[in-house]
Amino acid sequence: MEPVMEEQQDILLLQRLNAGDKLAYDAIFLKYYRMLCTNAYFILQDEQAAKDLVQQFFLEMWDKQLYRQLHGEIKGYLFRAVQNRCLNLLKKQEYQQRELEAYGLQLERDxxxxxxxxxxxxxxxxxxxxxxxxxxxxxxxxxxxxxxxxxxxxxxxxxxxxxxxxxxxxxxxxxxxxxxxxxxxxxxxx
The missing domain is CATH 1.10.10.10 (Winged helix-like DNA-binding domain superfamily/Winged helix DNA-binding domain)
Known part of the structure; x- marks a missing residue:
């Protein structure tokens, strides 16, 4: 699909979504889910974590109506949002690993x-x-x-x-x- 046509489709989907059309949300999910999972996998290197993160993002997008902040270009927003969540998850995991290692060292010593x-x-x-x-x-x-x-x-x-x-x-x-x-x-x- 040509980029201009794809962007026009996304704009229409976003307009329908802002009007409360759940089918537009489903269409966005089906259109971008796999690409977002692939993108998340390259960052996280964990297939299940990537899928979970993308699903959680779409749930929040619907529940918190994050789509209302969008005007026009949806694809870039989705990719940036998922990428930021992946990076935040990696930071959280790194912190938890350091804390876990500290607990282990403490146990070894004490x-x-x-x-x-x-x-x-x-x-x-x-x-x-x-x-x-x-x-x-x-x-x-x-x-x-x-x-x-x-x-x-x-x-x-x-x-x-x-x-x-x-x-x-x-x-x-x-x-x-x-x-x-x-x-x-x-x-x-x-």
């Missing part, structure tokens, strides 16, 4: 070495038994066997984001169990 506090080591070992199997496996692979995230995720057959989620939840439960026991002061486990 909780894992048996020689520092045998009672604390026993308590961590006991608390690990209470973890669901995947969280326990993720914790063991990354913090006890010191595997890289990607190695651990591959071994478990899950995405790296799922691995990070399992680790975050495992660390949270372990910190809670240690604080409850009173064996360790709360400020030692961040």
């Amino acid at each position: 909780m894992i070495p048996e020689s520092r506090s045998p009672a604390l080591f026993q308590q961590v070992t006991a608390a690990m038994v209470e973890l669901p199997a995947q969280r326990q496996q993720a914790f063991r692979l990354v913090y006890l066997q010191q595997k890289k995230y990607q190695e651990a995720a591959d071994e478990m057959g899950i995405s790296i984001n799922s691995l990070k989620t399992h680790l975050k939840l495992a660390l949270k439960l372990l910190r809670e169990k240690i604080k409850i026991s009173g064996l360790s002061s709360p400020d030692r486990i961040h």
Whole structure:
């Protein structure tokens, strides 16, 4: 399709959308969804995350009526909006990874070495038994066997984001169990 004709179609779709025509929204979704997912995939390098992000964007676009801010060119807006969301997601993931690594380092320093506090080591070992199997496996692979995230995720057959989620939840439960026991002061486990 020629760019001018495509732009005219988009302008008509946008006019219909602003008039409350849900079919125009559906048409925009069908027209741009795949391209936006592909674009998001190139940034995120995660197919499911790309699809989720684009779907979430379209839901917000409808729910918050973001299309009302548009005047004319819709394609550029869609691509910029999805690109910005991808970059924000990457920043958020990077922050979460740094925080997760900091938790792991803290655990290694304060909780894992048996020689520092045998009672604390026993308590961590006991608390690990209470973890669901995947969280326990993720914790063991990354913090006890010191595997890289990607190695651990591959071994478990899950995405790296799922691995990070399992680790975050495992660390949270372990910190809670240690604080409850009173064996360790709360400020030692961040």
